Amino acid sequence: MKSKTQYLTFNTPTRRAFINITPKVRKIVEESEIKEGLCLVNAMHITASVFINDDERGLHSDYEDWLEKIAPHEPTDQYEHNQTGEDNADAHLKRQIMGREVVVAITTGRLDFGPWEQIFYGEFDGQRTKKVLVKVIGEKERSQSK
Amino acid sequence: MKSKTQYLTFNTPTRRAFINITPKVRKIVEESEIKEGLCLVNAMHITASVFINDDERGLHSDYEDWLEKIAPHEPTDQYEHNQTGEDNADAHLKRQIMGREVVVAITTGRLDFGPWEQIFYGEFDGQRTKKVLVKVIGEKERSQSK
């Protein structure tokens, strides 16, 4: 079994953002030379998400509105967590809806994706440096079971 | 490390549906002959889910009602995404709640499940052909660490 691990760094100018990281993940998979295996992509911070969905601006706006309705940022004093001096309790909630990580199949050296799948970094408490972990494990030679 | 990859195809007669795919996944695991490893099962489309829960008709009805309350289909013009000509923005939201994928342990050649765990395909925008990916990776011989 071979593996390759890399870290992506983000510092979004806005509090919330969705960033398509598919090209960066694809490059890491290619560099790994792994042909069959799995690729884990996860947020290393707990007010951010990694998820797979559509690269469509209207949908991202819908996500933003929907998450704000389910887990509103304000009033910030509605959350006990914010008594610690933080104002990001809502971001910890939003991240649970959108998820921490994705696991993607690597088949014949490529992300084994459906027609519209794209990987996003979802930031819910930005304006500071945060990381995403990409780990590819598998084999460089196909040793297909049957 | 060995691997086996297969794709399941669905075309549900209704817009929304929950389908128990455990027997199909189990068959793929058995055919892989992999004894120790992981099995990834993911929707390849972004308005569908793969999740693990109970095979109980009342619960599925509860999920349907609950998801419709959290992310209603209508009015369709409440979503920016639907300005693209689609009417499935709600399906992209519902899928985030229910999840894209599951990763299941393979132990002694079998899905290592608790007593009630069953794998479901969750369709939120059906009536067309969609796929689920099943990838098993691992070893045919047990090489248990300690």
Next chain:
Amino acid sequence: MKSKTQYLTFNTPTRRAFINITPKVRKIVEESEIKEGLCLVNAMHITASVFINDDERGLHSDYEDWLEKIAPHEPTDQYEHNQTGEDNADAHLKRQIMGREVVVAITTGRLDFGPWEQIFYGEFDGQRTKKVLVKVIGEKERSQSK
């Protein structure tokens, strides 16, 4: 590829609880002697979650309040599932928000975590014995791809 599988058992005195299981998972990873790989941690029961977030009491209280608002326990007769004699339909819903499993990278023999990541068992229908599966797969020697 090496692997190690262990099961953790919980029986919470309260219906709902969040328990930090990071030290237990870390111990299993250390005992596996696996240096590069993946660690799957999943609830084996369908009214419980495994998730990664902050070990902060106020946040856990916020999760409790938020989940109760999104998927209230009472009135129990609002759920079809509870006609089976159960009263835990809400727990099946809450678990979908918080997730079934996490997959964590193992790098140089350790959980490859960001500064605040901690693994939690989330119980939504406790007061009985339930299990969590921990499976580590990977290699004892680093065979880093490039």
